[in-house]
Amino acid sequence: MSQWLTLVARNVLRQRLRTSLTLVGLVVSILAFGVLQTVVKTWYAGVDGAVPSRLLTRNAVSFTLPLPQAYYKRIGAVEGVRHVTYMTWFGGVYKDPKNFFPQFAIDAASYFDIFPEILVSDEVRRAFLRDRRGAIVGRRLAKRFGFKPGDVVQLRGTLFPGNWEFVICGVFDGRDAKTDTSQLFFRWDYLNETLRVRSKAQADQVGFFAVDVGSINRVAEVSQAIDEVFRNSRAETLTETERAFQIGFVKQTEAILISIRVVSFVVIFIILAVMANTMAMTARERLREYATLKAIGFSPGYVARLILGESVAIALVGGAIAIGLTPPVASRLAELSATLFPSLIVSVNTVLLQALSALAVGVLAAVLPMRQAARVSIVNGLRALG
Amino acid sequence: MTVLRVSDVPTGEDVLIALSDVSKSYRRGAQIVPVLSKLTFDIRRKEFLALMGPSGSGKSTLLNLIAGIDSPDHGSITVAGEDITLLPEADLADWRAANVGFIFQFYNLMPVLTALENVELPLTLTGLKRRERRDRAQLALSLVGLSDRVKHLPSELSGGQQQRVAIARAIVTDPTMLVADEPTGDLDRQSAEEVLEIMQRLNRDMGKTIVMVTHDRRAAARAKRIMHLEKGDLSYLVEQRLE
Numbered sequence: 001m002s003q004w005l006t007l008v009a010r011n012v013l014r015q016r017l018r019t020s021l022t023l024v025g026l027v028v029s030i031l032a033f034g035v036l037q038t039v040v041k042t043w044y045a046g047v048d049g050a051v052p053s054r055l056l057t058r059n060a061v062s063f064t065l066p067l068p069q070a071y072y073k074r075i076g077a078v079e080g081v082r083h084v085t086y087m088t089w090f091g092g093v094y095k096d097p098k099n100f101f102p103q104f105a106i107d108a109a110s111y112f113d114i115f116p117e118i119l120v121s122d123e124v125r126r127a128f129l130r131d132r133r134g135a136i137v138g139r140r141l142a143k144r145f146g147f148k149p150g151d152v153v154q155l156r157g158t159l160f161p162g163n164w165e166f167v168i169c170g171v172f173d174g175r176d177a178k179t180d181t182s183q184l185f186f187r188w189d190y191l192n193e194t195l196r197v198r199s200k201a202q203a204d205q206v207g208f209f210a211v212d213v214g215s216i217n218r219v220a221e222v223s224q225a226i227d228e229v230f231r232n233s234r235a236e237t238l239t240e241t242e243r244a245f246q247i248g249f250v251k252q253t254e255a256i257l258i259s260i261r262v263v264s265f266v267v268i269f270i271i272l273a274v275m276a277n278t279m280a281m282t283a284r285e286r287l288r289e290y291a292t293l294k295a296i297g298f299s300p301g302y303v304a305r306l307i308l309g310e311s312v313a314i315a316l317v318g319g320a321i322a323i324g325l326t327p328p329v330a331s332r333l334a335e336l337s338a339t340l341f342p343s344l345i346v347s348v349n350t351v352l353l354q355a356l357s358a359l360a361v362g363v364l365a366a367v368l369p370m371r372q373a374a375r376v377s378i379v380n381g382l383r384a385l386g
Numbered sequence: 387m388t389v390l391r392v393s394d395v396p397t398g399e400d401v402l403i404a405l406s407d408v409s410k411s412y413r414r415g416a417q418i419v420p421v422l423s424k425l426t427f428d429i430r431r432k433e434f435l436a437l438m439g440p441s442g443s444g445k446s447t448l449l450n451l452i453a454g455i456d457s458p459d460h461g462s463i464t465v466a467g468e469d470i471t472l473l474p475e476a477d478l479a480d481w482r483a484a485n486v487g488f489i490f491q492f493y494n495l496m497p498v499l500t501a502l503e504n505v506e507l508p509l510t511l512t513g514l515k516r517r518e519r520r521d522r523a524q525l526a527l528s529l530v531g532l533s534d535r536v537k538h539l540p541s542e543l544s545g546g547q548q549q550r551v552a553i554a555r556a557i558v559t560d561p562t563m564l565v566a567d568e569p570t571g572d573l574d575r576q577s578a579e580e581v582l583e584i585m586q587r588l589n590r591d592m593g594k595t596i597v598m599v600t601h602d603r604r605a606a607a608r609a610k611r612i613m614h615l616e617k618g619d620l621s622y623l624v625e626q627r628l629e
Contacts, residue, residue: 003510010498292494295455296508297483378455
C-alpha cells in the first residue's frame with residue numbers, strides 16, 4: 001500500500017467516535033435519499049407501466065362520475081377496437097378503514113384479455129366465472145390478510161350501500177414487480193344485480209371502459225372515434241391513453257411529490273454541511289502535521305489529497321452501507337404502508353444517484369479544508385497547536 | 387529543476403551557508419515588527435552551530451530562513467552557492483527534501499505511522515523502491531539506537547525516543563544540513579543528553595552541518611560555535627568559538 005493510502009486509511013480510523021458519528025449521519029442521509037427517491041419513482045410506476053396501446057374511457061366531466069354500461073357494445077363496435085372491458089371502483093371497507101386496499105368490480109369474461117399483466121390460472125378463472133359472488137385477490141393482499149380460496153370476505157360499502165360478501169376463488173400474481181397485487185376483483189354483474197335491489201339509481205353503470213387498440217399508431221384515431229360516438233349524449237366520454245390517465249391522476253399529488261424530492265435533496269445538503277464541518281475540524285487539528293510534511297518536501301497538493309482521500313473514503317463507506325440498506329428498508333416500508341405502495345423497488349438509477357451523492361458529499365466537504373491546509377504557510381502551520 | 391544536493395558541490399569551498407544583508411519583519415495588525423535586520427554571516431561546512439538568544443530575538447526565524455521554510459524581506463541566503471531565496475515554492479520544496487533534515491522541539495511525528503514508517507516518509511519523495519526505503523529507514527533507526535522500536539507508534543514511545551525517531555527521519559535522506567529548533571526543549575535531562583550525544587556524533591562522525599536553536603546553555607555547549615542573537619541585529623551577534 002502506498003504511503004498516501006496508509007496515511008488516508010489510518011487517518012480515517014484515527015478519531016473513531018467522530019468518524020463513526022459522521023458515518024451514521026451519512027448512512028441515514030443517503031438511505032433517506034434513496035428511499036424518498038424510490039417512493040417518488042414508485043408513485044410514477046403506474047405511468048411507466050402503462051401499456052401504450054391501451055385506452056381508458058371515462059366520463060368527460062369527471063372520473064368520479066359513472067358511464068352507462070350500455071356503452072360497452074357501442075365502444076366495441078368502433079373501428080379499430082380489438083377488445084373492450086369495463087370496471088367500477090368499489091371503495092369498500094374491510095373491517096376497518098385503515099385496512100384499505102383497491103377493489104374493482106370487473107367484467108369477468110373480458111377483463112383479463114385486456115390486462116394480461118394480471119396472471120390468473122385457468123382453474124381460478126373458471127371458478128371466478130362459475131361463482132357470481134366470487135372474488136380473486138392479489139398475492140400481496142392474500143399474504144397481508146391471510147386470504148385463501150373458500151374464505152368469505154365481507155366489505156362495507158361506502159360508495160354503494162350495505163354489506164357485501166365475496167367468496168375467494170383464487171389468487172392472482174403480477175407479470176412483473178410493477179403490477180399491483182394488492183387488489184381485489186369481483187364480478188360487476190354481482191354488483192349490478194344487488195344495486196338493482198338496493199340502489200336502483202346506481203345500477204347499470206360502470207366507472208371506466210378499458211380499450212385495447214392493438215396498434216399504437218391507431219391510438220389517437222380510435223380515441224377520437226369513441227368520444228365522437230357519445231358527443232352530445234347525456235354522458236359524454238373522454239378517452240385517453242392509460243399513460244395520460246395515470247399522469248393526470250399522479251398530477252393531483254404533484255405538490256407532495258415535489259416536496260418529497262426537495263426534502264431528499266435537502267437531506268443530502270445537510271449531511272454535506274455536517275461532513276464539511278467534520279473535515280474542517282480535522283484539518284484544523286492537523287495543521288502542524290501538514291506543515292511538517294510540507295517542510296520535509298511534500299507538496300501542498302499532496303497534503304490536499306490526504307484530506308480529499310479521507311473525506312471521500314468516509315463518504316463512500318457511508319454511501320455503500322446506505323446503498324446496501326436501501327432495498328430492505330424500502331421493502332419494509334412497502335409492507336408497513338400496506339397497499340399505498342404495491343412494492344418499493346430500488347432502481348439502478350436511484351443506486352447511481354446515491355453513489356454520486358456520496359461521492360459529491362465527500363469531494364465538496366473536502367474543498368475548504370484542502371484549500372486551508374494547502375495554503376497555510378509552513379511557519380504558521382508549525383506554530384499551530386496539534 | 388535539477389535539485390543540487392549540497393554534498394554534490396565541490397568541497398574546495400569552506401562556506402556552506404552565506405547570509406548577506408538579510409532582513410525579516412512580521413506584520414502584527416497594522417504594525418510592522420522587525421525581527422532580523424541586515425544580518426550577514428557565514429556557516430561553514432561540517433559546522434555545529436548553536437543559535438542562542440532571548441525569546442523574540444529572531445533565532446527561530448533565522449533558522450526557518452536558513453532551512454528554506456520562510457523567505458526574507460531583503461537580502462540573500464546562499465547554500466552551497468545557490469541562492470535559495472530565488473527558488474520558486476515548488477523547487478524550494480524539492481531542495482528541502484534533498485538537502486535539509488528537520489528536528490523540531492515537539493518531534494512532529496505522524497501519530498498514525500509507526501517509527502519505521504515515520505522515518506521512511508521522506509524517502510517516498512525519492513525514486514527508491516520500497517525494500518530499499520525500508521532498509522534505509524531501519525539503518526537510520528539503528529543509528530539512533532531504536533532498532534527494537536520500529537513497529538511502535540509515537541504514542542508508545544517516550545519523549546526522548548520520539549525525538550530520536552525524528553532525528554532518524556531527518557538523516558534518512560542523508561542531507562548535509564540538519565536544522566534543529568529547541569530539540570531538547572521538551573525533554574528531561576537524561577533524554578536531552580542522549581539526543582545531544584547523537585547530534586554531536588552525526589556532526590563529528592558523519593560530517594553533518596547542524597544549525598541548532600536552543601535556550602539551554604548545556605545543549606549549546608555541545609556545539610562547535612555559539613552565536614548570540616539579540617533583537618535580530620547584527621551588532622548584537624556574538625560569536626563564541628568552542629573549538
